[in-house]
Amino acid sequence: MDQAPGSRQDDAHNGLPVCYRHPDRETGIRCTRCERPICPECMVSASVGFQCPACVRDGSGTGHAPDASQPRTLAGGTIAADPHxxxxxxxxxxxxxxxxxxxxxxxxxxxxxxxxxxxxxxxxxxxxxxxxxxxxxxxxxxxxxxxxxxxxxxxxxxxxxxxxxxxxxxxxxxxxxxxxxxxxxxxxxxxxxxxxxxxxxxxxxxxxxxxxxxxxxxxxxxxxxxxxxxxxxxxxxxxxxxxxxxxxxxxxxxxxxxxxxxxxxxxxxxxxxxxxxxxxxxxxxxxxxxxxxxxxxxx
The missing domain is CATH 1.20.1540.10 (Rhomboid-like)
Known part of the structure; x- marks a missing residue:
């Protein structure tokens, strides 16, 4: 379940955050728009950093400017409505x-x-x-x-x-x-x-x-x-x-x-x-x- 923007899920043992969509996976990467921690599976490559699937879907993230960098695939391609x-x-x-x-x-x-x-x-x-x-x-x-x-x-x-x-x-x-x-x-x-x-x-x-x-x-x-x-x-x-x-x-x-x-x-x-x-x-x-x-x- 998605958390509120900017929330943190810190691992009790080593302080690493865990992915907000997969609580069993530690990660050091955060979405460049909403700053929530995301694991490799949830990372969508952007021109600067990575974005989470929620920010990619709504195009403007959660409270961020709508003119932020266009979301990209892992390899830098344009995200399509039908990816297949x-x-x-x-x-x-x-x-x-x-x-x-x-x-x-x-x-x-x-x-x-x-x-x-x-x-x-x-x-x-x-x-x-x-x-x-x-x-x-x-x-x-x-x-x-x-x-x-x-x-x-x-x-x-x-x-x-x-x-x-x-x-x-x-x-x-x-x-x-x-x-x-x-x-x-x-x-x-x-x-x-x-x-x-x-x-x-x-x-x-x-x-x-x-x-x-x-x-x-x-x-x-x-x-x-x-x-x-x-x-x-x-x-x-x-x-x-x-x-x-x-x-x-x-x-x-x-x-x-x-x-x-x-x-x-x-x-x-x-x-x-x-x-x-x-x-x-x-x-x-x-x-x-x-x-x-x-x-x-x-x-």
């Missing part, structure tokens, strides 16, 4: 394209899946339908295609469970950047390592990127890391033990997600947006370099 909107759109887009795949058939999938260079073994020459021949769009479009009902079911459940909390913590723009750049990193590593004529598709690279960022978020909020690490270990076990899985996309996406997630969540407030989006740009440069090197090998 982008996740819903991504799920809907993946499901819609899967319906198109089922309706149109292989011709649609083969036009947009990831393939380096389709080689005709009997004839010994390449067919102009791969990334190496200039169809770079496949690095992106393959992220939204799926092979089977089980494939899309597991990916969309993972996207919903992990994506929602991440979008709320990062904000829409940062979350979408994380998703797309991680997915492209997974596609680039797949293009680099796999056989040129091996087709690949699926949102797993992007979702593993979200997984990497989610690990960073859990660490930042000081929650128990063991369940998250155990789930990640199980997923990686399936990645390497289950035939037919493009582990390259998983590892590429995970690596990008860890890097981008760490920068998104731990970037200093001074020039925070520049650092965050600059890191995304650097990862995209790495994707570009990998793609150019692999294309040079295949042409």
């Amino acid at each position: 909107l982008v996740t819903k759109i991504l799920v809907g887009l993946n499901l819609a394209l899967f319906v198109v795949q089922q309706a149109v058939g292989d011709s649609f999938t083969e036009r947009f899946e990831l393939i380096g260079r389709a080689v005709m073994p009997d004839l010994g020459f390449g067919v102009l339908q791969g990334v190496a021949e200039g169809q770079w769009y496949r690095l992106l479009t393959s992220m939204f295609l799926h092979l089977t009902y089980i494939h899309i079911l597991f990916n969309m459940l993972s996207l919903w469970w992990i994506g929602g909390p991440l979008e709320q913590a990062l904000g829409r723009a940062r979350y979408l950047a994380l998703y797309l750049v991680s997915g492209l990193a997974g596609s680039a590593l797949t293009y680099l390592i796999t056989e040129p004529n091996a087709a690949s598709l699926g949102a797993s690279g992007a979702i593993y990127g979200l997984f990497g960022a989610f690990v960073v978020l859990v660490r930042r909020q000081r929650y128990d890391m063991r369940p998250v690490l155990a789930l990640l270990a199980i997923n990686l076990l399936f990645t390497f033990r289950w035939a037919g899985i493009a582990w390259q996309a998983h590892i590429g996406g995970l690596a990008a997600g860890l890097v981008i997630g760490a920068v998104m969540i731990y970037a200093p407030r001074e020039r925070r947006a520049l650092i965050q989006y600059g890191t995304c740009a650097l990862v995209l440069v790495a994707v570009l370099v990998i793609t150019l090197l692999r294309t040079a090998q295949l042409t």
Whole structure:
């Protein structure tokens, strides 16, 4: 239950205040508007300090000037009325394209899946339908295609469970950047390592990127890391033990997600947006370099 503005809850043993919303959690942080103590779960990042959920909801806090700094997410993003909107759109887009795949058939999938260079073994020459021949769009479009009902079911459940909390913590723009750049990193590593004529598709690279960022978020909020690490270990076990899985996309996406997630969540407030989006740009440069090197090998 909320306390009156400015009230204090001091721990009897060491004098540390406890969160006004979670009395079992000690904290040294106070809301910059109402000055009530708040724990990491209740902290909403602002341009200066942190605010509590009550002050974020009413926009002006409790008795403070309405022109105070605009409340921000943990990563500095704008707080949205629907914090899961982008996740819903991504799920809907993946499901819609899967319906198109089922309706149109292989011709649609083969036009947009990831393939380096389709080689005709009997004839010994390449067919102009791969990334190496200039169809770079496949690095992106393959992220939204799926092979089977089980494939899309597991990916969309993972996207919903992990994506929602991440979008709320990062904000829409940062979350979408994380998703797309991680997915492209997974596609680039797949293009680099796999056989040129091996087709690949699926949102797993992007979702593993979200997984990497989610690990960073859990660490930042000081929650128990063991369940998250155990789930990640199980997923990686399936990645390497289950035939037919493009582990390259998983590892590429995970690596990008860890890097981008760490920068998104731990970037200093001074020039925070520049650092965050600059890191995304650097990862995209790495994707570009990998793609150019692999294309040079295949042409």
